[in-house]
Amino acid sequence: MLIRNAELEGYAGNPWRGGGQLADVRLAGGRIAAIGRLDPADGERVIDAAGGALLPGLHDHHCHLFALAAARTSVFCGPPEVDGAEALARRLAQAPGSGWLRGTGYHESVAGDLGPDWLDRAWLDAHGPDRPIRVQHRGGRRWIVNSAALDLLLAGGASPPPRLDRARGHIDDGDEWLRARLTGQFPDLAPASADLARLGLTGLTEMTPSNDAAALACLAAQQDSGALRQRLVLAGRADLPASADPRLRVRYTKLHLHDARLPDYEATVGLVAASHAAGRPVAVHCVTLAELVFALAALREAGPLAGDRIEHASIAPDEQVAEIAALGLIVVTQPHFIAERGDAYLAAVDPADRPWLYRAAAFLNAGVPLAAGSDAPFGRPDPWAAMAAAVSRQTLAGQVIGASEALSPEAALALFLGHGEAPERQRTVAPGAPADLCLLDRGWAKARESLGAGLVRMTVGAGAVWFERKVANGSDHGHGSVTNPS
Template sequence: MLIRGAAIHRHGTGDLRIDGGIIAAIGDLAPRPGEAVVEARGGALLPGLHDHHIHLAALAVRAASVECGPPAIRDRDDLARALSRPGTGWLRGFGLCESVLDGELPDAAALDRMVPDRPVRLQHRTGRMWLLNSAALDALLASSTPPPGLERIGGRFTGRLFDEDAWLQGALAAAPPGLAAISHDLARFGLTGVTDMSPRNDPLIARHFACEISAGQLTQRLVVAGGLSLADAPCSGWRLGPAKLHLHEAALPDFDAACAWIAQAHAQGRGVAVHCVTEVELVFTLALFETAGARRGDRIEHASIVPADLAARMAALDLQACVQPHFVHRNGDRYLRDVEPHHHKNLYRLASLRRAGITLAGGSDAPYGSGDPWQAIRAAVLRSTLAGTPFTPDEALSPEDALALYLADPMDLSRQRRVTVGEAADLCLLGRPWHEARTRLSSADVRLTVVSGRIVHQSVDEPPFERLARCEAPT
């Protein structure tokens, strides 16, 4: 395949040839006989974007679920209407926020009043809790022993289920979902690779991922983070990522046991990625690495709250950070309302972390955030809330630095992937030059997505004679 007349990232205007899934040549190139040609018309040709923190299975099941939180759902009446969907089987909701119900978490009785005649499970916006109605409790407990995380008050199950996703999946006898639809959506955004960061990832889900890749259902390159047992799984079409330690401030693990776990991960040749969304979790994590030792590739996921002194400790340990800039845009109005002003400067830092020498990469946290990386890139540049209120604007990045969050090599975040001869042909072609695209930062500008020389997305507005058959274009 020949991409002709592109504004090639860090090269200038030229042509690029793909052969055997590799970038074979860059320059002023003549088409070969029978070679497929894409006329770029001066559009920016970028390395394909990589989402460094995503949850594929959860994203796949969300399409069949009911949204239960802001901004779509604002109050109790909105929630009741959303849950009135007709049907008799399980009803799954996501994104429930206490603000919808005047600061309360519903119990089974409260959900029964909204949905009395079918089993309902609603996932809290944090992803850590499920809320069940009575029909759901009856269905789950008919064949499964109640787990420790199922809250009981006064001898009665409340329907609140904490940190028991594995139990819930087993009780539902749920098979992992297909990934074709979400892979198609991710390709529309110019994403050529993802890192699945689900902490419970094990050889079983890795086998499912391998099957989806082999069947052509998941077209992005895949890095799988998760438990220590992943090191024993055959890497069939995917690469082994960091070991994931998911902390919860209210139930921190034994310190010595956590240090031993980090040592085991390092012995496997893996970095460790630690979920940190509170200051306490970050302090605990830094103490872990200061005691157990840090190695290249250790990283902080989210880095939601980072006071300046903790940023300095992160830098001293050479820890990297995977950030979600779009959370400031989506949740910033709530932060401004609910968080004390003197804490605002510590929320979702960007520019100051870079100045401290900390390597940054971008991840969506989808489905808990939008899977569109361009929304996050734009949010990192604008640094404002949904209402348009500036939020610590000194933390904003330039469009180029924001884009770089998604061009990092998933196996070495300190390395930026480039469009260069010999590299894998994982590419994102925009419909306009970068000097225009940088003012828009919109996935609507993605015209072509190529993974290993294979077209996985092409805009539908191309003239017919220029459109190539998806997945069948010669390379």
């Protein structure tokens, strides 16, 4: 394939600033073969980029693929679509089908004055349809089930999950147990992978803490079959085996902290040290200040390893930002949560903590490598929406949270251009690099004015077209094979 008249900048190692030169890019053998003024070869498909910006394929540095795939057939049960008990009851009643009903995205703000633990087994029994129901909190750790669901899950004398509140129907940290009791199988990732390709994503970091050898084998098999197109970096349990496949790299031990039940400190230090001894960095989930303080103390005592990451860093005062910088840690943030959840944050988060919510500029100013991930399906999987939120810092209601944390469009784009295994290193369009590319329908000077998924004209992975949208000012010559997931 030959992509002609593409706007390039950064392939010589310079940061992306837009307004770059136009050049032709030849792809061969799954890599970028040449850049310059190039003549088409016989039988080569030629695409006229018409001055559109050609970027490295985007990388989502924090997502949950299996949950994202499952969410496609689930009922969304949270704000802003569901804003109260009556709205939730209607949403559940209108769900199609007659078997298991799976809800996602629930947040306690839906309860209003009814209290944070209002949604329970008794309410689902009284207000939900007559079918087994399980609803997941948007934080990902809790499932709320009705009596019909609990009876099925515990049928035949099955051992209950370790953290079951039977009376309330609350199951915490029970994903593996639920999967074993329901189907024992992982979902088909093809539809989700195709959707991500339409957004320009050619790489993903799968951050589910329960990832084990079975999850690794499933991901490898779905890549081999072509169902899962994106390159993967994987986090998971400490005993997650390594992978020699360059498309699927096991990189991190995931530590999922919860400040209401923090793990034993010495055991955590030992886990970090053991992971480091095996050459594996840790990625630590920190959505509260208590979790962040605990994580930094453990990392400081164990001794940091290059590649150690803080996931979310949802609340990070200046003191902790400075310590993150001193320890040489990477932060992976979710700027779109300001847009998606910001109004709820303004209602629920202590005013003293609001300046520290999902910071961005402060980390960069302190020299902390910063990348972004969607946390999908617990956040929208759209990297362009995340970029726009990083620039505007606006909630859905138009309120601005942390105006001083706003990024330029270029810095927002850079959040998704880091290497999967090393987010601190920016990828560029360069000879010899993998032919994982995202072609926009316009030059960067125009694209930066309105960041959105509609900018993506073509997504190329390993030299093959995964997604293509025809544009009026582009031309295409030749008869190359095109794979279009739409």
